[in-house]
Amino acid sequence: MSHEMIIYGIAVDTKGNSPVIILKDKATEEKILPVWVGVLEATAIATSLQHITYDRPMTHDLLKNFVSHMHMRVQKIEISDIINNTYHAKIYFSSQDYVFSLDARPSDAITMAIKCNAPIFASETVLQESLPKKAFTYSNAQQEIWDKSEEGKKWLDYLDSLAPEAFGKYPA
Structure with missing residues (x-):
């Protein structure tokens, strides 16, 4: 068509x-x-x-x-x-x-x-x-964990726990 x-x-x-x-x-x-x-x-x-x-x-x-x-x-x-x-x-x-x-x-x-x-x-x-490919968002990342190993899950948990202030001069 x-x-x-x-x-x-x-x-x-x-x-x-x-x-x-x-x-x-x-x-x-x-x-x-x-x-x-x-x-x-x-x-x-x-x-x-x-x-x-x-x-x-x-x-x-x-x-x-x-x-x-x-x-x-x-x-x-x-x-x-x-x-x-x-x-x-x-x-x-x-x-x-x-x-x-x-x-x-x-x-x-x-x-x-x-x-x-x-x-x-x-x-x-x-x-x-x-069509535009699906945009990367944090919720997409949670649904699509590329590194499914224990180490990958630890990094995802660590990044998830960071406060915006942890990024210093880069305000959220």
Whole structure:
């Protein structure tokens, strides 16, 4: 099952100083998919969103023109898989006689979707894999004691018994 997504925004990941395209589930707006891209790819997406044109066709414009010249259209794009923390996408093309898909980088697929006014989809697998992992909290640590030996339990008891003042200049 795939979910239709909308482009919610473009942000910068402060940890890696990398652009991130934020996609949001169109139907529920609850599922969010962050897609990390390079600076040039983010620029292509941003200029496409703003309908900025250049004197000469850029790469995505060239592909769009080719698709149109061949009497085809981009039906949709789908961020279809995640392998080794890397998203994979497909661009679906159709003509009077053919329907086919091509593998693409998500950034290129998103840019083509914008330029060709095609919907953006993400597979359920990708959305599930992209959910934030359970945050570390003390209650999680109590439930998931990694070191189940007597020594590990002693350390957990010791840390549990510490008063906030024991940390000196680091107030609780």
